[in-house]
Amino acid sequence: MITEYRIPGETGEIPVRILRSARKSIGLEVRPSGEALARIPRGLSDRELKAFLERHAGWIREKHALSLKRMDSRLSTGAVPPAELTREEKEKIGRKIQERVRFYGEKMGVSWGTITIRNQKTRWGSCSARGNLNFNYQLYYLPQELLDYVVVHELAHRRYMNHSAEFWKEVERYYPDYRNAREKLKERRLVS
Template sequence: MNIYRNIELQKENQTLVLSVVRSARKTIGLQVCENGDAVLRIPNQLSADALQKFLDSEHAWIWKKVEQMQTRMEQRQETGAVPVGELSRDELEKIKKKIESRVNAYKKAMGVTIGWITIRNQKTRWGSCSSKGNLNFNYQLYYLPDELLDYVVIHELAHRRYMDHSKEFWAEVEKYCPDYRERRQQLKKYKLV
């Protein structure tokens, strides 16, 4: 790995310093670290002109990625969520137990069966339910208010009856979470990025 140089990108009154690293790769990649560092990884053979062309054409995309990471860091400060890579095995087990206990309580109340429960670091979903009844939950739910965790659990368990978002599905959610509309709005303020 070889740091080629630092490049500054400007946007309004902000400056982003990108560390450019050349390596034996075929494509250009961007890594935005949680501490705010940004690393642009480029192929060894990429010319300075080609690099500048990439930076010009992908300027908005680079800033979008930086802003997503800033949002993630702000949200983690607000909720106390620890990056998944920094969690100990005991902490991961504690997260899994809390989510599983909520699933087990609601699956009994709702009279549904499930397959596996998996806790992940999903980038786009708080939870999901497969047609086989396997449930996936984002580990960050652990750090949100309990009523939001419960809403996501109820939502996914309602998919055990209706694998869509039909009127019947929402009526099922409402049986166990009468204020689901408010909870859904609250959940939207937390971003998965």
């Protein structure tokens, strides 16, 4: 069973990651990062999968090119590449993000587990079911209001582990201008 298929593109091959599950239909997606995914039924043969991907190769190429164009037009975070960060810079980044988590966590009345700060290729932050918070180090280089929005967003997951209407009300309660912050984050490109 194949786990990746490559479609020839204008600037090289486009890898399509294959995810098998109990679904009945094939789902095809090209994420804003340019990553291509095919969600397929477990019983689908490799031959059927290849035929499907070849039939949709033009669509994949088109969406992939569009996502790369959008990424190129976005503003860089201006972050120092991870390999060039000094220990002092890493500590400074950690202190700043932890300070904002403490500030909003106390305000919101929520607890959290471990705070991890690292380079994430596609995410600004995440919250695990155990309450552990992960933040992209590049948030440090953005205006503080964007860092604060991501912190509030992840802490709101301590009450709602979803993106329901209640979740967004919780975010809005502590960060009223969240819609504007979300739009500004979409305009930013992560440094790899």
